[in-house]
Amino acid sequence: MAEVTVKQLAGVIGIPVDKLLEQLGDAGVDKSGEADAVSDEEKRKLLLHLRSQRGQPAAEEVAARPSISLRRKRTSEVKTDASGRKTVNVEVRTKRRILRADETAAPETEEEEVPLAADSADEVGAVSESLEPTPVVEELDAGEQAARQALAEAEAAAADAVSAEVDRVAREAAEAATRQADAPTESAEPPTAPAEPTEPSELEALKQAQRQWAEEQARAAAERQAERQATQTRLKETEELNKRESELREQQRKAAEEAQKRAAIEAQQQAAGAPDRAGGKPSKGRKGKGGGSDSDTRYGRNQLHVSKGKSGKRKGKQARRPAAVNIEAKHGFEKPTAPVVRDVEVPDTITVADLANKMAVKAAEVIKAMMGMGVMATINQMLDQDTAILVVEEMGHNATAMSEDDMEARLAQKIVDALESEAVARPPVVTVMGHVDHGKTSLLDYIRKARIAAGEAGGITQHIGAYQTETDNGVITFLDTPGHAAFTAMRARGAQATDIVVLVVAADDGVMPQSIEGVQHAKAAGVPLVVAVNKIDKEDADPERVKNELSQHDVIPEDWGGDVQFMPVSAITGEGVPELLDAISLQAEVLELKAPELGNATGSVIEAALDKGRGPVATVLVQTGTLRRGDIILCGSETGRVRAMFDENGQQTEEAGPSTPVQILGLSGTPNAGDEMLVASDEKSARELAEVREGKHRDARLAERKPTKLDDVFSQIQTGAVPSLNLLVKADVKGSFEAIRDSLEKLSTDEVTIRVVGGGVGGINESDANLAAASNAILVGFNVRADNTARRLIQEHDIDLRYYSVIYELIDLVKQVAGGMLPPEVKERIIGTAEVRDVFKSPKFGLIAGSMVIEGVVKRDAPIRVLRDNVVIFEGELESLRRFKDDVKEVNSGTECGIGVKNYTDVRPMDNIEVFERTEVARTL
Structure with missing residues (x-):
C-alpha cells in the first residue's frame, strides 16, 4: 500500500487532523504536520494503541480463526405485466467468506496479521456497500416511497447486525487463539522463524492447509464474479421495470383523459334526461348491470368494472432496489502540482491577447502583470518585442525573440513538398532588356514569327510578356520587359527570374540610360549577359560605338578579351538572329540548367x-x-x-x-x-x-504613417498650405499600375504634392467615381474604361476623366497640370542706371536728385534701388521724373533729369539709382 499523508488518513477515518496527530503521538509515532507521510507500520502501531485503550483483543487473537462466513438473504418482488398486478417473489442469497493466511504458514510478525483483519473488515464493508440498492429515478406515489424507505431502513439494520456478528465472531476467534497460546508450548520457537518440520505428517498438514487456502481464495473470487453478474442482471431488470412503469403511466394518463371526456358527455346526457330519473327510474350504464358510469371505476375502460371499495388488491411487498455498483468517480485530468514553464516565441509585434494565448493564460493575468510593471495596456494593444519579452519573463516563462521573416520562412518550408526528385535539364529563361524603341519586341517578333509589336499601344511594351518558343536549338522561354524609365521595377523583376539577359542596343542610337540600367540589373542578379546590337541594316549603324560605350560600364566584348558575346542582328531582315539563338543555347549549356520535375511547383x-x-x-x-x-x-x-x-x-x-x-x-x-x-x-x-x-x-x-506632430502643424501654418494634385489611377495590369504610381509620386516637389489617392487593376467602377468625387481627384484610366454607372456619376459630379494608352502622354499631362499649380517665377531685369550729380530741395516733392542717365532708360513709376559704393541702401519706387521742369515718362541714356525718390530723403551726390522691372514666368515640373 502506498504511503498517505496525515491529512488524507484523517479524511478517510473521519476525524480532525489535530486529533489524529495527538493519537499518533500517544502511539509513539512522531508526526509534526498534516503533510507528513504515514507508513503501514505506523498505521499498525496506531491501531494497536487504539485497541489497547478500548480494551479490545490484540490482533493475534482476532487472527486465530482461519475464516469468517457471512450469509445474507433478501426477498423482493418483480412485476411481470404492464398492470403491475402479477408479481414474482425473488429471493437473493449471498454468502461471503473472509479468509486469512493459515496458522501453519508462519507469518513473519504478529503485527502483520492486523492489516489482514483490517483489510478483511474493509472488504466486508465494501461488499456490504456493493449490495446496497441504487435508487430508481422515477416519480412514485407516496405509498410506494414509504414502503421503499422502510425497506432501505430494514436493510441498513440488517447490515449493522451483520457487522456486529462479524465483530463477535472475530472476538471469539481471538479468545480461542489466546487459549491455544496459553497451552504448554512455551519452549516452542516464535512463529516468525519456524523450525523446519521433522516429521512427514507436519509437512503434509502444512501443504494441505495451503491447498485449502488457495481453494478458498478461488471460490471467493468465483463468488464475487457471480455477485457482479447478478448485480448487472438486476440493473438490466430494473431498467426494463422502469421502462414498463413509464409506459403504464402513459397509458393511465391517456385513459384518464378519455374517462374525463366520457364523463362530460354523460353529464350532458344526464342533464337532458333528468325528468326520467326524477320519476324513480335509475339510469343504467352502457355495459353490464352494475350501477355507475365508466368514470366510477379506477382505471376507466382499461380495467374490470368493480366498485371503488373493491378495486384494490392485496398490497404486496415493495420491489427491492438494485444494488449500487461502487465505481470510483475519478476523471482523467489531474491538476498539475508544479508550475508549467512554456517556451514562448515572441514576434516583432504582438497583441496582449495573442501573447496570453501563447502562454496559455487569460488576458487579464497578462494585463495584471503589466500593471505591476507600471504599464497600462488593453487586450487589443500592440506590444513591441522587447516589452513582450519582459512580460513573458515576468510571468515565469522562457521567451525567444522571433522575427516575422523566421515565421514566414518556417511556414513556407512547411508548405513546400519535401519530395526529393532527380533534377532534369530545363529550358533557359531569357529576359530581353534595352532602351525604349531599340527593337526588343520586334526582335522577339521575328523569333516567334508573330506580330506582337504592332498590337502594343504606341509601339512600346507596356508590361512583361512571357513566351515559350520552339527553335532549332530547343525550347527557349523569353521575357520581354518594357524599356521606359517608369518600368524599372518590371526590369528588375524580370532579371531576378531569368537565367540569361539579352541586352538589345540600337546600333544607330548607341547606349542609352535604360541600356545602362539593364546592365546594372543583370549584374545585380548575377546572370550572364549577351548583347544584341540591333538595327545594323541602317546606314548610320555603328556597332563599334556600342562596344566602346558599353566598355565604359565593364561590359567587355569577347574579341576585346572579355566574356560578353556581342551579336549584330537585324529584327527587320533577320540577319544575325540564328547566331543569336546559338549564342543563347551555348550559354545555357555552360550554365547546365536543371530543375526537378516531380513534387509541388x-x-x-x-x-x-x-x-x-x-x-x-x-x-x-x-x-x-x-x-x-x-x-x-x-x-x-x-x-x-x-x-x-x-x-x-x-x-x-x-x-x-x-x-x-x-x-x-x-x-x-x-x-x-x-x-x-x-x-x-x-x-x-x-x-x-x-x-x-x-x-x-x-x-x-x-x-509608414507618420503621426502628426505639433511642430509640423505650426510650420505648415506659417508657410501656408502646399497645393496638392490628387489622382486616381486604374490600369490593366498590376505592373503598369506600380510603374505609373511610382513615376507620378516622384514628380512631387516642396511646392506641389502629387498624391495617388487610390487605384488598382481593372475597369473604372462606381466606387472609383465616388472616391474621386470625395477627394477632388482626377480619374486616369490606363488601357481601361469606365462602366455605365461610373460614367453617369462622372457626369453628375463633373469629374475630370482621362484615358491613356501610352505612359509618356500620362506623365506629360500630370507635369502640365502640376506646373499650372506652381506659383509663377518672378524675374527682375535692370532697364536703366542714373548717377546723382547734385541734390535740390523742392517744396512739393522734397529732395530732388539731379542725375545723369548713364545706361539704359529711366521710367517713371518703376521700382528703383539706391546704391552707394555699389551697396544697396534703399529699395523703393520713383515718384517723379522731370526734364527741364516738364514731367516725362522716361529719359534715355546720356540725358540729364530730376528724379524724386518716394519716402526717402538721404540721397547724396555720387549715388547710383538703378531702375528695374519685374516679370512673371510660368513654371513647369
Whole structure:
C-alpha cells in the first residue's frame, strides 16, 4: 500500500487532523504536520494503541480463526405485466467468506496479521456497500416511497447486525487463539522463524492447509464474479421495470383523459334526461348491470368494472432496489502540482491577447502583470518585442525573440513538398532588356514569327510578356520587359527570374540610360549577359560605338578579351538572329540548367491583372516542380485553387513544368508582380501563411504613417498650405499600375504634392467615381474604361476623366497640370542706371536728385534701388521724373533729369539709382 499523508488518513477515518496527530503521538509515532507521510507500520502501531485503550483483543487473537462466513438473504418482488398486478417473489442469497493466511504458514510478525483483519473488515464493508440498492429515478406515489424507505431502513439494520456478528465472531476467534497460546508450548520457537518440520505428517498438514487456502481464495473470487453478474442482471431488470412503469403511466394518463371526456358527455346526457330519473327510474350504464358510469371505476375502460371499495388488491411487498455498483468517480485530468514553464516565441509585434494565448493564460493575468510593471495596456494593444519579452519573463516563462521573416520562412518550408526528385535539364529563361524603341519586341517578333509589336499601344511594351518558343536549338522561354524609365521595377523583376539577359542596343542610337540600367540589373542578379546590337541594316549603324560605350560600364566584348558575346542582328531582315539563338543555347549549356520535375511547383508571379469575366489572372513562371490544374497555390498573400491554365497562345493546358510561363485563374485576389508562387499540400497551411504575410504588409503600411506632430502643424501654418494634385489611377495590369504610381509620386516637389489617392487593376467602377468625387481627384484610366454607372456619376459630379494608352502622354499631362499649380517665377531685369550729380530741395516733392542717365532708360513709376559704393541702401519706387521742369515718362541714356525718390530723403551726390522691372514666368515640373 502506498504511503498517505496525515491529512488524507484523517479524511478517510473521519476525524480532525489535530486529533489524529495527538493519537499518533500517544502511539509513539512522531508526526509534526498534516503533510507528513504515514507508513503501514505506523498505521499498525496506531491501531494497536487504539485497541489497547478500548480494551479490545490484540490482533493475534482476532487472527486465530482461519475464516469468517457471512450469509445474507433478501426477498423482493418483480412485476411481470404492464398492470403491475402479477408479481414474482425473488429471493437473493449471498454468502461471503473472509479468509486469512493459515496458522501453519508462519507469518513473519504478529503485527502483520492486523492489516489482514483490517483489510478483511474493509472488504466486508465494501461488499456490504456493493449490495446496497441504487435508487430508481422515477416519480412514485407516496405509498410506494414509504414502503421503499422502510425497506432501505430494514436493510441498513440488517447490515449493522451483520457487522456486529462479524465483530463477535472475530472476538471469539481471538479468545480461542489466546487459549491455544496459553497451552504448554512455551519452549516452542516464535512463529516468525519456524523450525523446519521433522516429521512427514507436519509437512503434509502444512501443504494441505495451503491447498485449502488457495481453494478458498478461488471460490471467493468465483463468488464475487457471480455477485457482479447478478448485480448487472438486476440493473438490466430494473431498467426494463422502469421502462414498463413509464409506459403504464402513459397509458393511465391517456385513459384518464378519455374517462374525463366520457364523463362530460354523460353529464350532458344526464342533464337532458333528468325528468326520467326524477320519476324513480335509475339510469343504467352502457355495459353490464352494475350501477355507475365508466368514470366510477379506477382505471376507466382499461380495467374490470368493480366498485371503488373493491378495486384494490392485496398490497404486496415493495420491489427491492438494485444494488449500487461502487465505481470510483475519478476523471482523467489531474491538476498539475508544479508550475508549467512554456517556451514562448515572441514576434516583432504582438497583441496582449495573442501573447496570453501563447502562454496559455487569460488576458487579464497578462494585463495584471503589466500593471505591476507600471504599464497600462488593453487586450487589443500592440506590444513591441522587447516589452513582450519582459512580460513573458515576468510571468515565469522562457521567451525567444522571433522575427516575422523566421515565421514566414518556417511556414513556407512547411508548405513546400519535401519530395526529393532527380533534377532534369530545363529550358533557359531569357529576359530581353534595352532602351525604349531599340527593337526588343520586334526582335522577339521575328523569333516567334508573330506580330506582337504592332498590337502594343504606341509601339512600346507596356508590361512583361512571357513566351515559350520552339527553335532549332530547343525550347527557349523569353521575357520581354518594357524599356521606359517608369518600368524599372518590371526590369528588375524580370532579371531576378531569368537565367540569361539579352541586352538589345540600337546600333544607330548607341547606349542609352535604360541600356545602362539593364546592365546594372543583370549584374545585380548575377546572370550572364549577351548583347544584341540591333538595327545594323541602317546606314548610320555603328556597332563599334556600342562596344566602346558599353566598355565604359565593364561590359567587355569577347574579341576585346572579355566574356560578353556581342551579336549584330537585324529584327527587320533577320540577319544575325540564328547566331543569336546559338549564342543563347551555348550559354545555357555552360550554365547546365536543371530543375526537378516531380513534387509541388514553385515559381514567380510575372504579371497579374483583373479580368472582368474571369476574375484575377496571374502570369506565373514555373521554376521547379510541376503545376497542375486543381493545385492549391499561394501567391504572396493571395491563395486559391488553380481552376484553369492557359499557355502563351491562349490554349488551355493541364500542367506546366519548369521554365514554363502560364496564366492561371482561381486566386482570391490580384497578387503583386514579383511575388513568390508556392503550391501547398493543404489549404489550411496556405491560408495561415497568407495571413502572416498580410499582417506583415499591414504593419509595414502602418509604420509608414507618420503621426502628426505639433511642430509640423505650426510650420505648415506659417508657410501656408502646399497645393496638392490628387489622382486616381486604374490600369490593366498590376505592373503598369506600380510603374505609373511610382513615376507620378516622384514628380512631387516642396511646392506641389502629387498624391495617388487610390487605384488598382481593372475597369473604372462606381466606387472609383465616388472616391474621386470625395477627394477632388482626377480619374486616369490606363488601357481601361469606365462602366455605365461610373460614367453617369462622372457626369453628375463633373469629374475630370482621362484615358491613356501610352505612359509618356500620362506623365506629360500630370507635369502640365502640376506646373499650372506652381506659383509663377518672378524675374527682375535692370532697364536703366542714373548717377546723382547734385541734390535740390523742392517744396512739393522734397529732395530732388539731379542725375545723369548713364545706361539704359529711366521710367517713371518703376521700382528703383539706391546704391552707394555699389551697396544697396534703399529699395523703393520713383515718384517723379522731370526734364527741364516738364514731367516725362522716361529719359534715355546720356540725358540729364530730376528724379524724386518716394519716402526717402538721404540721397547724396555720387549715388547710383538703378531702375528695374519685374516679370512673371510660368513654371513647369
